[in-house]
Amino acid sequence: MLPDTSRPFHVVCDASDFAIGCALMQFDAEGRERVVSYQSRQMKPAEKNYPVHDKELLAMRYALIKFRVYLLGEQTFAVYTDHASLRTAMKSPHLSQRMARWLSFFAEYNFVVHYKPGKNNILPDALSRRPDYDPRRLTRHQDIPDDDDDDDDRATCVTLGINATVSSPVLPLRQQIADAGRYARKVDAPNA
Incomplete structure (x- = not known):
């Protein structure tokens, strides 16, 4: 689907043990959720050692970088993740240096994080678990x-x-x- 700048965007993202995936989405005129773009990549060796919440934040950061042209300066948009603690992790008083850097990056955007259960977060889940990215299958x-x-x-x-x-x-x-x-x-x- 071609992006319609008159409609709000939303992002779905997910991380597995070895890859991250995300999609830029919009609802069409009939109210159906449509994909504008999707991205995924393998994690670098160091990223595979991140704690789970950092991997999920990495997926969110990757999505914002990839879809920057659509999201920067946009009205408030939603970011959906299947990791519930991300809603509060970004407000924690005890931040690692990495999280502090990422929070300054996230501050450029106007978004709200929403929890979406894994069973409903199908697209980014599939992108982050591509078999050709799984080192156990190679x-x-x-x-x-x-x-x-x-x-x-x-x-x-x-x-x-x-x-x-x-x-x-x-x-x-x-x-x-x-x-x-x-x-x-x-x-x-x-x-x-």
Whole structure:
């Protein structure tokens, strides 16, 4: 849906253990909630160690940055999160340095935080739990079958749990790599 600047925007956001997701939403003329834009990303290694409420605030901050052009200077808009304590966390007298920095960033915007139960916060929940972001689903190291046979003209690639075998009519993969190495040595040291 194209954004309608005559209608108010609202933001939904969520964080999981490994990613954050958010969406900029509006209600259309018929009163149906529509997505204007959505964003998600994996957390950086340090962000994965944040406490839960900081992860949720990270998702909120990410949403405000991504949708800044629509939200900055806007009338009061709503931010929905499935973490109830965020409504009070921002008023706590005991703030970490990170939260203090983020609160100064949040002060630029005119928004109210609302609690939305996780079962109703479906879109950002799905964005923050994309399977391709989940490090538990990514294959870190799998053994590639040994293809030492000189007559074998197949290369096997194993990534993200998908086995793909590609046939090459020219040369086996190991032979291509060996030939490329010999060529590189000749170019680097032609008199050797």
